[in-house]
Amino acid sequence: MGTRPRFDLAGKAVGLLVQRLLKLPPATSRDVTVERDLRIPTHDGRTLLATHWAPADPASDAPTAVVRTPYGRSGPLDWLYGRALAERGLHVLTVSCRGTFGSDGDFRAMRHEREDGLSTLRWLADQPWGGDVVLTGSSYLGYTQWAIAAEAPVRVKAMVPHVTSSRLALAFLRPDRFEVETLLGWSVSTATQERPGALWRAVLGIGRKRVQRAMSTLPLVDADTAALGHTWPFYQECLHHDQDDPYWKNEDHSPSVGDVTVPVSSIAGWYDIFLADQLRDFQVLRAAGRDAHLTVGPWWHGHTGGMAAVLGDTVGWAAAHARGTEPPRKPPVRLFVMGVGEWRDFDEWPPTGYTSRRWHLAPGGGLRQAPGTQAPPTSFTYDPAEPTPSLGGPKLESRGAGPVDNRELEARDDVLVFTSAVLDADVEVIGEVTAEVWIRADRPSCDLFVRLCDVDERGRSLNICDDLVKVRPDGVTKVTVELSPTAHVFRRGHRLRVQVSAGAFPRFARNLGDGGPSHTATEPRKTAVEVFHDADHPSAVLLPQK
Incomplete structure (x- = not known):
């Protein structure tokens, strides 16, 4: 032409x-x-x-x-x-x-x-x-x-x-670990993008509920068929490799x-x-x-x-x-x-001049720089049939992405919250953020999701960074979670908050607790999780601070 x-x-x-x-x-x-x-x-x-x-x-x-x-x-x-x-x-x-x-x-x-x-x-x-x-x-x-x-x-x-x-x-x-929201969502999008009216269907959200329902399909290997009516090569490749x-x-x-x-x-x-x-x-x-x-x-x-x-x-x-x-x-x-x-x-990533400092999870939901003393663990139960939802944060789709108010999520029984005292000075955090959490679970496999939030004077809890890891507990087990990097100043008068839970669905596929391959599991099983925060098990988030 x-x-x-x-x-x-x-x-x-x-x-x-x-x-x-x-x-x-x-x-x-x-x-x-x-x-x-x-x-x-x-x-x-x-x-x-x-x-x-x-x-x-x-x-x-x-x-x-x-x-x-x-x-x-x-x-x-x-x-x-x-x-x-x-x-x-x-x-x-x-x-x-x-x-x-x-x-x-x-x-x-x-x-x-x-x-x-x-x-x-x-x-x-x-x-x-x-x-x-x-x-x-x-x-x-x-x-x-x-x-x-x-x-x-x-x-x-x-x-x-x-x-x-x-x-x-x-x-x-x-x-x-499988990020089902991104991988199934992108698979469906690319599989259907050349159909008549696909752009406007995407803009208007037509078909979104069907894809969301498909993310709950068990076994997970059938989710593309539930969303599309047939398998999709890329989705299957991701599940199996x-x-x-x-x-x-x-x-x-x-x-x-x-x-x-x-x-x-x-x-x-x-x-x-x-x-x-x-x-x-x-x-x-x-x-x-x-x-x-x-x-x-x-x-x-x-x-x-x-x-x-x-x-x-x-x-x-x-x-x-x-x-x-x-x-x-x-x-x-x-x-x-x-x-x-x-x-x-700055001259490099991560910037120099920042030192990793520990903020310890404390009994009763506290978050403090001093390590804990002897105390019993805090426990919760994760039910994959009623999974802890994902909220905000990194998403392929712009809708609902980024920093959002987490208070509704933090009110759930399957989310533990650890909050600092009101800050009397700014806390500047730039670099790689890590969490070390000691847990025990009663199933052969579970997930651990950790999120860092900034709580303002009005009580709004905005997510800053997070991540999830798969755990195969062996008694009381130390789990390291590398949260996504960040550059954030927690202002004077605000509070730091750390969430601990066992899932973030549908961003991450549910862990059904059986210890087998996630894409073939079909039977949801509840998992009791204990989080330890004592002198022998100093669970903490490590923040690169000025």
Whole structure:
């Protein structure tokens, strides 16, 4: 299909709306051109379809932003990448991943992104407008960057991965633990996204209740059938192969991160589902001496603030690298410090100058810096038939994500709460947060969920960071939970709070307590859990404090 100018008023209005919504730099021109359904040959004889956006009168040194996506090349992607970047002087090539939206083959998540990405760059090198290249995009679009980054040709001058990581879905596949909300939700979304009206159904939440019901299916291996009416390959692969399985060897690009020589600006969010992995990717780059930068904002996966940041860095920092001009100055690490609402610059992650300090769980629901004395454990019962719900925090879907008031959750009998005295001075916490909790359970397997919250003067309890681990108790057992990293100031007059429970459903699949594989279990069994907090078992959360 040929090039045609896009001088339409509707398109210009969309461009202006996106600029205002995301607070983007002003457009250099609202006049753009577009070529649709370009055909890109792959190494194995398949064809990928692509769209080329460009300024109507591009500069001779205009770089090309490559965006590879399984989500289609129209609608939001047109506005957020195609038009928005073309209006700011870049060529933009958006490519549909194999098996999606007209591209040949079957879509197998993560499976073909390295080979198809390199094929795309070879094709682009032969185009008269190709020029130098920047890679950009969010989530799966960011993973497609990592898939080719270590082998990228010299024409690739910069990359801007946003809310993503070099191993993507493997982050959710820890042994014996399954993040069903993310993995089933994404499976259903990608399985149905090309049906008529799929975008509006997603926006309006049509079908959401069916998927939520499916997350309760037993055995878990049948949940995709309950949601879709048939099995879905990616969901089944995730159930049967954890992140340590050699099955994923070709899809895990984390071993090659240190070999990436392309300058990288990583954009992350404190409540994003990929945060921990994205921080590790950055640390590997820095340890290898690479040109790497990190920005972490108060964002979750679909937050517009993060989208604005990735587009801003693509237009400014990355495009400058591609043009051979001096890029805007970026500190190695830029963090939004929650609680005080300010951006701060650092030289590394985690920042130096913070010391891990223990806040001990105490009898009667206290949280204090002094270790406990002799006291009986505090107990609760977890019932997978009435599971402890997940609330806020990292979610794939924006609805309900991020910091929320936890008081309703904390009122449940299956959630233990440990709260400090009112703070007489600010407590600044920046870095990796860990919990060490001593427990005993009466089943061969249970989960332990730990969450750190900030309680304000009105009693609102806002979640800051958390995580869940699978436990196979052997008597009184010390369990270490690495909570998600954070940067937060607990203000004077506030209180720190730690939640301890045995589940967070549907974010994490229920532990039915039988000790067997979670995807085949069918019989829910209650689990009695005791949490110890005495001198011999000093359960605590360890906070990196100034």
